[in-house]
Amino acid sequence: MTAISSASAAFRGQDRGNRLFGPVPDVTGDRGYADDHPARVGFFTDTSVCIGCKACEVACKEWNLLPMDDAEGTVDALGLTGASYDNTGMLGANSWRHVAFVEQSRAVDLPMPTVGPPGAADGQRPLEDPPVVHPQVPASATTAEQSAPSQTASGDREIRWLMSSDVCKHCTHAACLDVCPTGSLFRTEFGTVVVQEDICNGCGYCVPACPYGVIDQRQDDGRVFKCTLCYDRLTDGLQPACASACPTESIQFGDLDALQARADQRLAALQEKGVEGARLYGRDETDGVGGAGAFFLLLDEPEVYGLPPDPVVTTRDLPAMWRSVGAGAAMVLGLIASAFVGRRR
Amino acid sequence: MVDEVEFTSYYGRPIIKPPVWKTPDVPLYLFLGGAAGSSAVLGALAEGTRRPALARVAHLTAGGGALASVAFLIHDLGRPSRFLNMLRVLKTTSPLSVGSWILAPFSALTTATAGAHLLGRFPLLRRFTGAGAAVLGGPMTTYTAALLADTAVPSWHEAHRELPVVFAGSAMAAGGGITTALTPLDEAGPARRVAAMGAAIELAAMHRVEHGHGLVSEPYRTGRAGKLLKTARACTATGAGLTLLAGRSRTAAAVSGALLAVGSVLTRFGVFDAGMASAKDPRYTVEPQRARARASEAAASRAAAGSRRGS
Numbered sequence: 001m002t003a004i005s006s007a008s009a010a011f012r013g014q015d016r017g018n019r020l021f022g023p024v025p026d027v028t029g030d031r032g033y034a035d036d037h038p039a040r041v042g043f044f045t046d047t048s049v050c051i052g053c054k055a056c057e058v059a060c061k062e063w064n065l066l067p068m069d070d071a072e073g074t075v076d077a078l079g080l081t082g083a084s085y086d087n088t089g090m091l092g093a094n095s096w097r098h099v100a101f102v103e104q105s106r107a108v109d110l111p112m113p114t115v116g117p118p119g120a121a122d123g124q125r126p127l128e129d130p131p132v133v134h135p136q137v138p139a140s141a142t143t144a145e146q147s148a149p150s151q152t153a154s155g156d157r158e159i160r161w162l163m164s165s166d167v168c169k170h171c172t173h174a175a176c177l178d179v180c181p182t183g184s185l186f187r188t189e190f191g192t193v194v195v196q197e198d199i200c201n202g203c204g205y206c207v208p209a210c211p212y213g214v215i216d217q218r219q220d221d222g223r224v225f226k227c228t229l230c231y232d233r234l235t236d237g238l239q240p241a242c243a244s245a246c247p248t249e250s251i252q253f254g255d256l257d258a259l260q261a262r263a264d265q266r267l268a269a270l271q272e273k274g275v276e277g278a279r280l281y282g283r284d285e286t287d288g289v290g291g292a293g294a295f296f297l298l299l300d301e302p303e304v305y306g307l308p309p310d311p312v313v314t315t316r317d318l319p320a321m322w323r324s325v326g327a328g329a330a331m332v333l334g335l336i337a338s339a340f341v342g343r344r345r
Numbered sequence: 346m347v348d349e350v351e352f353t354s355y356y357g358r359p360i361i362k363p364p365v366w367k368t369p370d371v372p373l374y375l376f377l378g379g380a381a382g383s384s385a386v387l388g389a390l391a392e393g394t395r396r397p398a399l400a401r402v403a404h405l406t407a408g409g410g411a412l413a414s415v416a417f418l419i420h421d422l423g424r425p426s427r428f429l430n431m432l433r434v435l436k437t438t439s440p441l442s443v444g445s446w447i448l449a450p451f452s453a454l455t456t457a458t459a460g461a462h463l464l465g466r467f468p469l470l471r472r473f474t475g476a477g478a479a480v481l482g483g484p485m486t487t488y489t490a491a492l493l494a495d496t497a498v499p500s501w502h503e504a505h506r507e508l509p510v511v512f513a514g515s516a517m518a519a520g521g522g523i524t525t526a527l528t529p530l531d532e533a534g535p536a537r538r539v540a541a542m543g544a545a546i547e548l549a550a551m552h553r554v555e556h557g558h559g560l561v562s563e564p565y566r567t568g569r570a571g572k573l574l575k576t577a578r579a580c581t582a583t584g585a586g587l588t589l590l591a592g593r594s595r596t597a598a599a600v601s602g603a604l605l606a607v608g609s610v611l612t613r614f615g616v617f618d619a620g621m622a623s624a625k626d627p628r629y630t631v632e633p634q635r636a637r638a639r640a641s642e643a644a645a646s647r648a649a650a651g652s653r654r655g656s
Contacts, residue, residue: 020438083356090358100355179495181442182427183434201430202423204365205441208496208624213361222423303631306355310634310641314495314502315438321491321505322437328490328513329483331546335517336386339538340394 020173021316023285027172031187040191042293043251044259045165046266050250052163056097057088059245069094075219091166093218096227097242100305102162164305165251168214168227169282172290173313176206176215191293192229200224211311256293263297281307288312354627361497363624367421372613374417375489376519379512381410382485383520385455387536389479392472399532401462403524404475408459411452440491447484454478486516493620499561499630500623510550517543518581519609525591526602533598537588540605544585547612548578561629564619573615581608
C-alpha cells in the first residue's frame with residue numbers, strides 16, 4: 001500500500017465515497033490498480049526560479065513530436081503574439097508546456113536603507129541575495145520588495161517579470177477523464193491522466209470540461225491531445241522530458257508526496273525571507289479538484305498567470321444535474337400524458 | 346467595504362478552452378433531439394388513444410428528428426468514423442456517454458416506428474417500437490442540458506439546475522408545435538396543449554437562466570446570444586398565443602407551430618452562443634471564482650479567530 005498524498009482525508013473518514021469531489025489519498029488504487037502500483041508522481045513547478053528559457057517547451061515538443069503551431073493553436077503557422085516574449089500563448093493540443101511571461105510595472109521603493117518608514121518590520125527584510133539587474137533597473141525589483149508595496153514614498157516604477165511553466169495538472173478529480181464518453185482518457189498506474197489516441201473520436205467534450213483550459217483538439221487531426229507526463233518515459237524509468245531539460249530545477253518531477261513536502265519547505269523559506277506574494281497552487285487536496293498532480297509555487301494571484309483562482313471539477317455538480325435531467329424528463333412524460341386526458345379534441 | 350479589486354487576466358486570454366463544438370451542428374442536434382423526444386411521447390400516446398393522424402405525424406417527426414440529430418452529432422466529431430467508440434463504455438459521469446446510450450436506441454426505435462408508418466405495415470411492431478421510443482423520449486429532451494452544464498463553461502455550468510427544464514420546455518414547444526402544424530385540427534388537440542405548456546415552461550425557465558445567476562447570466566442578455574434569445578422569446582410567446590386559435594384554423598395552427606419551432610431553434614442557438622461568449626471572456630471565469638475564494642478565505646480567518654478566542 002502506497003501513501004499517495006497526505007493522509008488528512010483518511011483521518012476525516014473521507015477516504016471512501018469521494019468519487020466526484022474531495023480528497024482521495026490513493027487515487028491510483030481508488031481507480032482499480034492493485035496495491036503494488038507505483039507511487040503517484042507529479043510535477044512541482046517552482047516559478048520563483050523560472051528564467052523563462054522555454055527549454056521545457058522545446059524538450060516536450062521534441063520528445064512528443066508535437067507539430068509547430070502559433071499562439072492560437074494553428075498548426076504549421078509561425079506567429080508572434082506581439083504582447084510579450086510569449087509566442088506559445090497557451091497550453092493546447094500542440095503545446096503541453098507553456099511558459100507564461102508576465103510583465104508587471106508597479107510602484108516600488110528604492111532599496112536604500114534610509115528610504116521608507118523606519119521600524120522593526122523594515123529591518124526584517126534583508127536583501128541577502130541582491131539580484132543582478134540592468135543598471136537602469138533598480139535592484140529592488142525583487143520579490144522581497146514586492147512584499148512591502150506600502151513603502152512607495154519615492155513613487156518609482158519598476159518592472160518585475162513573472163515566468164511560469166504551465167502544464168496539465170493531472171487532477172485528482174479530472175473533469176476531462178470524467179466526461180470522456182469513449183474511455184479514451186484514463187488514469188495510469190502512476191496516477192496521471194492520459195489520452196489513448198487510438199480510441200479518441202474527437203467529440204471534444206473534454207475541452208470545455210477542463211477547468212484550466214489545458215486539453216484541446218488538434219485542427220486537421222480531430223483528436224484531442226495533452227500532456228501525458230511522458231507516460232512512455234515513466235514506464236522506462238526516465239523522468240519527463242521537460243523536467244530533464246529545466247536548467248534551474250524550476251520543474252521538479254518525483255513522487256507527489258515528496259514534492260509536496262519539498263514545496264512546503266520552499267514556501268516556508270520564501271515567506272521567511274519576506275516574499276509575501278508566494279503561495280502554492282494546486283497543492284491543497286481539499287481544493288475543487290481534490291489537489292493537482294502538477295502543482296506550482298506562484299508569486300502572484302493565479303489569474304495573473306492565466307490560471308483559474310478557484311477551479312472546481314464540473315462533475316462535482318453532476319448528481320444535481322442528473323436529478324434535474326430526471327425531473328425534467330418525468331415532467332415531459334407527465335405533461336404530455338395530461339394533454340391526452342379528458343377532452344377528445 | 347473592500348475596494349473593488351481590478352480584474353486581472355493573462356493578456357485577456359480565456360482561461361478555459363471554449364468548446365470546439367461546431368455551429369450549427371450542435372445547436373441543431375440539441376433542437377432536433379428535443380423535438381424528436383417530445384414527438385415520440387406524443388406519437389405513442391396518440392397511437393394509444395386512437396388518433397392515427399397525430400400518431401403518424403408525431404412518429405415521422407420523431408424518426409426524422411432523431412436521424413438528423415444523430416447525423417449532426419456524428420458530423421461534429423473530430424473523427425466521425427470512430428462514432429461507434431461512443432458505445433464502447435457506459436459512464437454515468439459523462440452525459441455524452443449516457444446520452445449516446447439514450448440516442449442510439451431511441452433513434453433506432455423511432456426510425457423503425459416511422460418506417461412502419463411509411464410502409465403502412467407491421468402495426469404490432471409499430472406499437473411496440475413506438476412505446477419503447479416514448480420511454481426514452483423524456484430523457485432525450487433533457488440529457489443535452491446536462492451535456493452543456495457538465496463543463497467548466499461558466500454560463501452553462503451555473504445554470505445546471507434550470508437548463509434541463511429549459512430544454513424540456515423547448516422540446517415540448519417544438520414537438521408540440523410541429524405536430525400541431527402538420528396534424529388535422531380534430532386530432533391535434535393534445536399537440537396544441539403540449540405546445541402551449543412547453544412554451545410557458547421554456548419562457549419561465551429561460552427567464553431564470555437569464556437573470557438568476559448574476560454575472561454569468563449576463564452573456565444570455567448581451568451580444569449575439571442576447572439578440573437570438575430575445576427573438577426566441579418573441580417567437581415562442583407569439584406562437585404560444587396563437588395556439589388558442591390553432592384549434593379553429595389550419596393556418597393559425599401552421600403559423601403557431603412554425604413560430605414555436607423557430608423559437609426553440611433560436612433558444613438552442615442562443616444558449617449555445619451565451620456559453621461560448623462566457624468561455625471566451627476570462628472575466629466570467631475569474632470573477633465568480635475570485636469572489637468564492639475571497640469568501641472562503643474570510644470564513645476561514647473568521648473561524649481561526651473564533652477558535653483563538655475560544656481557547
